[in-house]
Amino acid sequence: MIPLSVIGGFLGAGKTTFLNRLINQADAPRCAILVNDFGDIAVDERLVAQHGGDTITLKNGCVCCSLGNDLGRSLSRVLDGDNPPQRIIVEASGVSNPGRIMDIGRISPELQADGVIVIVDTAALQAQLADRWIAATVTAQLASADLLLLSKLDIAATRVRDEVVARLREKFSDTPVAQDSEHSWQLLAELAPTETGPAFFVEPHFGFTARSVVSERRLDLQRLRRWMQRRDDVYRIKGWARLANDDYGLLQVVGKNLAWETIPASDDDGMRLVVIGRGELPGSGAICDAVCVGD
């Protein structure tokens, strides 16, 4: 399964800036980026291997393609290519609900849903939420996010930023809010651990805490479920673990939903999890004690 991430946000929020940074990062993993407006993509010419029609191929193996009118057809083209990407990133249009696009990743057997990032125009959000034409559209976008990313902090006053953060945390208390930064890839990786290992939080986050758990112990899914039910300050866990029966796999927990997928691994692969929540989370040793098979 190829991980799929969706980058959403209202027109002008800064999606293209985010994507351009992603593309131009030379060490980017081999990915396919499907964008709405091909002409806005600015690739450093030194990175371009081939520029043709509605596709740019980069030397690092990434391709950037125009979405065209049909997301399904564009995705099929990417999946059927000679050299399928290690991950796919889709830019949602400025008025669409990125959650509905991510449904493709949720339902398709070939894809794995790997996070919706909604970029928030910090300076404009308050006006957008008061705008009769677009308030409902913007609200639906925010509600679909796994991570809200504040952009345009250079032009938003600190007071405005604080108000926006407070408002987002009030309305969408389960969604982490982060600041857009130069580290686009880390932000993505945080949503979705890849082969390079679970990434860790890019600071500053607003009021969210992360714990990384690295251990040789075996995970107990039953204990993990019970633990999640007790902890309303933990809303998300991602990473890899080994079970008592020696299965190795990919774990994703969002709220009460737990997904486990067994994947091939070498014997020395251990547990590498990132736990995301609010306030003072237990330390990694305590988490291990709570969710691992007892000695």
Next chain:
Amino acid sequence: MLTATPLLVLVMTGEVKTYRALKIITMDGQNPGASHVAVRAGKILAVGGKALESKYGEADAVFAEHILVPGFVEAHAHASEGMIWKLPYVGFYDRMHPDGQVFRGCTTVDALVARLVELEQALATQHEALFAWGYDSIYFSDKPMRRDLDRVSTSRPVVLFHTSLHLITVNSVALELAGITRDNRVEGVYVDDAGEPNGELAEVAAMFPVLRVVGDPVFDVGYAAEDVRRFGRACHRAGITTASDLYSDLEPDVLDTFDAVTREPDFPARIVPALATTRFNLERLRGRLTEISGRGHDRLYLGSVKIVTDGAIAGFSARVRQPYLNGIENGVWYEAPQKIREMIRALHPTGVRLHIHVNGDEASELVLQIFEEVVAASGPRQRHVLEHAQMMDADQLARAKRLGLVVNFFANHTYYWGDQHRDATVGAEIAARMNPARTALDLGLDVALHSDAPVTPLGPLFCMWCAVNRHTATGRDLGPEQRISPDEALRAVTLAPAIGMGMDDRVGSISPGKYADFTLLDRDPLGVEPMRIRDIRVLGTMLGGAWQPAVSPSASR
């Protein structure tokens, strides 16, 4: 007394041909009725009575028994009408193939299944998927589900495309191949009472796994020359000599295809594609307009732009000022309001003609507000068109009139979805006010009517019938206050759309100097009983002076 000087004779090169008809309805207010028309070099030289014969010679009597009207102008259609017929039609209503074969409507689940079984047995290989189009679940109280389609085949995928193309209904094999189960589903995968997927899949995410496995037999392929020719034949059959194609990317290969086919000597219509803004920002839209400029010719008109603001009323996706009957609060924007504003603000002063899709009344409100700003800033210029405009009220229409906008109503909705609008989407009161052609005409607006083919069949006479009678498919009156006269309706499928498309200097009426584009009818649309307008037959069309008789429809099935 003046006589023709030798100089004048020299200027009058080209053979003059005179035609007489039982009646010529010109749609030209200066000369509404005539019996003779003289044509030279593809254009109308003169319109009048028998006196034309003494001037230009004896009239050809090919039209002598029949009624000549201006070639119909289809104000809002899509050339994909020529593509979709690659699949068999299984819709609820009878529908004619561009080549004349009539497909009988499948009005019950059993009839639909029987038709599909017939099609299934005709498939060549054992496991290929069976596709069909034109189905619309809204017409069925006991709508067909996967179990019904399982009666068609339990070994191959069966995929029905809804008319809107936003929905498919599939059988169990298709669901299995796609991996869609009660535990693997998303919004848009509809389920039965037991929680099992019922086969109905809405929108791209739910449809993707199925189309991924079976392929998209229509749009994966793109336009072939034959598709454009098929669209031309469909137009010809409906008496249309000028047809819009109101949503086109005009990619270079598509433009090449349209260019080549419309230049073929017997291509029967002038095609007017509008460039869709969806995929472009302003700068690149302008770039594309520059790229295509100069590519047009007298059967291909380029340079207009289509902006889609909202969804569709029957899909609960139009932007409305009041919630839908089923509790859905509002529809969706297809473009951001600020992008719509930016496009209109930038393109209006440049003379580009805009066709703006506004189905719901909140969408028309937004666009009117934008035009009020834009016209205040840069004055009225070219006429733009509000497309569909289905829910506009008298206040909005009055503002549209002040702004010089043309309204293009989706007249056929009254028939095809009038009952559903009354009972399921917006309710009886609003349904009766939809597509308010009477109010718009009384306010002095130019009013056009359209089919939106392939959403409904091409057929200007049928559009006229809908606006004149306002009957739903079950025969109920829907908003009789909004009826218009046959004369007004004929103008709405000839001159008014020509005005909307900026082509009234060359088509839309039988007037000297315009193209000799005519449609020949077997009866007088202004004379027959209004309920018979839809039964009038198109006997052929003339495009630029070239007569092409209608090809007899082949047998029904």
